[in-house]
Amino acid sequence: MQALAHTQAFQTVPASHIHAASILNGPGALTTYSADEEIYGQGERAGTLYEVRYGAVRLYRLLSDGRRQVVAFHFAGETFGFEAEGVHSFFAEAIVETGLRKVVTHANSNINPEMLALALRGMVRAQQHLLVVGRQCATEKLGAFLLDLAERQGDPDRIDVPMTRLDIGDYLGMTIETVSRSISKLKAAGILKLHSLRSVEILRPEKLRQICE
């Protein structure tokens, strides 16, 4: 029942997203993945793009010392799977029950402005992520992360957070304890309200970035 609620929440797709992705191909088959199922692995041959129809995806890389760096999350309407080389440099996993539409692209054949647009958007997103992880205190990072989620999900107040605290920590470069503490701090300050572990309400968006000390 809980999972179903997530699914529905993520099905809201901004019009611009649908537009960009659907030009890339004809109607593709919908593939479904259950929670924590691998979509592709580091080192696998690339060449397929994936458009999220519903659910959520994490991209991550395992470092040599065993740590995990989550590079990106993707939600309904977003397209991922771009690679500069022929192989994937990250793992892709479904976070919850997720539906993907595969977009097979073979080198040089499918170059068009829409595809370039998606690639550039991916680059901008990575650079934006960099700004967040780069230099901020834990609470600021979390605030920026939540605001990003809100923006991408459409609803400015109510956020669905399908990923675990570990995912968030590995995404923002901090431990689960610090993630938890930051949430508690924001909650205590009356900026956030948790309806459940996976449903967050932003009461004071403008204050989210300022709490830091």
Next chain:
Amino acid sequence: MQALAHTQAFQTVPASHIHAASILNGPGALTTYSADEEIYGQGERAGTLYEVRYGAVRLYRLLSDGRRQVVAFHFAGETFGFEAEGVHSFFAEAIVETGLRKVVTHANSNINPEMLALALRGMVRAQQHLLVVGRQCATEKLGAFLLDLAERQGDPDRIDVPMTRLDIGDYLGMTIETVSRSISKLKAAGILKLHSLRSVEILRPEKLRQICE
């Protein structure tokens, strides 16, 4: 602390706003910039790519609280200036005397695979940067940074470091004092040798990532 101005950067952008390069390899005029000279500014209209012929360039963004996040450095042979929106979201400055070849681009006409490849490489570079900044201790960050420089400059041992400690700090998300201390630590450990402030020799490349305690 006020952080990033999210709202604009996270907005989805219609594909029509993208000004993509049409021709990457036409003969372009060589423009020279002196140290610290601005190449383009945040908010300026985009649409031109730049190929570095010699010298070095920093891309950075000013945050609302006055902090500066250096997003990338670029050296000879590299191309920068990609934007997903019609305007530049970063500043570009020459670090030292630098020669650039401008590549004037026309919107939506004649998009080629080479162009996409460059954009994807930019994305991968940003994600790689993310892995470095996401690392835990300062010395590891600096080590990864130096190894990156060595790789991009060709010489595995001797590195030219044109940027200041402040540049490095703003790139890695740490203070100049910590940058300096990290260098001193690596020097003391016999891993680095400084021939001058701008010339670094890597004595033990394999140890660069491991020093952290």
Next chain:
DNA sequence: CGATATTTTGAGCGGAGTCAACTCTGGTGG
């Protein structure tokens, strides 16, 4: 309802930031 995983909270410690003083470097002009 019990078993397990996830999350929260607590206590203590260490690394990076802050503030400050000092040293080094490179450039300028006498």
Next chain:
DNA sequence: CCACCAGAGTTGACTCCGCTCAAAATATCG
């Protein structure tokens, strides 16, 4: 040629945020 100087870099002392280890509380699922 050298003295001077401003900026860059280094080093030190101290503080504090976030990591670690540990335990309690809560959520999830069979």
